[in-house]
Amino acid sequence: MAKTQLPATMKAWVLEEFNTPYQLRDLPLPAIEDLNDLLIRVEACSYCHTDAVIAAGTVTPPTLPHIGGHEFAGTVVGLPPGKENDDDCHGYRLGDRVAVSGRGYHVCGRCRECQDPSPPLPDPPGFSVFCPLSGAGLGCHNPGGFREYAIVDARQLALIPDELTATEVAPLMCAGLTMFAAIAKCELSPGHRVGIMGCGGGLGHLGLQFASRMGLKTTGVDVAPRALQLARELETGATIIDASKETAKEVKQRMGEEDGWKLPSEMGLDVVFILPDTQKAFEYGVELVRDGGRVVVVSFPSDGFHVSAIDLVFRRIKLEGTLIGSNRAMRDMFDFCKKHGVRARKSEYPFGKLNELVQDYHAGAPGKLVLKMDMHE
Ligand SMILES: [Zn+2]
Ligand SMILES: [Zn+2]
DSSP: OOOOOOOSEEEEEEBOSTTSOOEEEEEEOOOOOSTTEEEEEEEEEEOOHHHHHHHHTOSSOOOSSBOOOOEEEEEEEEOOTTOOTTOOBTTBOTTOEEEEESSOTTOOSOSHHHHSOOSSSOOOTTOOTTOGGGTTOBTTTBOOSSBSEEEEEGGGEEEOOTTSOHHHHGGGTTHHHHHHHHHHHTTOOTTOEEEEETTTSHHHHHHHHHHHHTTOEEEEEEOOHHHHHHHHHTOOSOEEEETTTSOHHHHHHHHHHHHTOOSGGGOSEEEEEEOSOOHHHHHHHHHHEEEEEEEEEOOOOTTOOOOOHHHHHTSOOEEEEOOOOOHHHHHHHHHHHHHHTOOOOEEEEEGGGHHHHHHHHHTTOOSEEEEETTOOO
């Protein structure tokens, strides 16, 4: 594909002060400086809870001004200096449709993590999305996808399958990948019981689809009426619990009876994923797990969670965290989504309406909220 004529400037949403709306600014088109980098025309960028955290300046605040957005997708329109129109960069060519997960931008390739990438589904030695020297990635510490054109590292990408659109892919780049990798990490088999706290949110509703279509006995828990409604509408076959109506003990008891367990210690989930950042949700999730089960924390409230040592010791609960997923996980996830029809429930907004999107997010809009660049206002 021949190089298209690129504009000299572009529009970008800029966070200039914490806790203020994003500002739409005209900026020069970013230049490719690193030989691993590509310029893409952004086609869709999805909003993540981490964007809200960054905009509030509470956890890992970036230097301001900052351009957020770490789950996006677009088309390659520029190659690194020295490359001709028909060359490739790490296998990517002009015109390729690519999915961008923010992590893995400019990894060092040499540290312990890069040489021996962490599970699950690790990438080959020499690349890890957890390289400590790559920082928090695009949209977190480096400029992300809330702009018309973006610089991305060719090593952090995946080609978008023909079956998926840019707006379908964007929400999978953090929310989807996080849930897919979190479940993969637990090495579960069909029939295992899993729970998803916050099952109607951006991550949760994708987790419900992944888990149930992997053959896991899935229980989703939420409290917000719109979130519960979305979780039920997905018709995944998962049991959906309204935590404001039933205690974890009651749910666990019922689950145990269904499975034929008699002792309270036998009852409950094998694994629970904690997506909300409230202590209440955390405790409910811990209570739902069987003795010896696993609690996987995905959220990161600035004040942390209080953990009962009694649960860790006497109930032998295993507690761990999880973060995003590898490039291999990204490709496996695409295959899974194609095969099993997993899609994010999303609301699309024109590029000019990012602040309206954010307002809707804070008002509890369920599913994923996505900027669609070519959508007209
Ligand atoms: Zn490294
Ligand atoms: Zn995210």
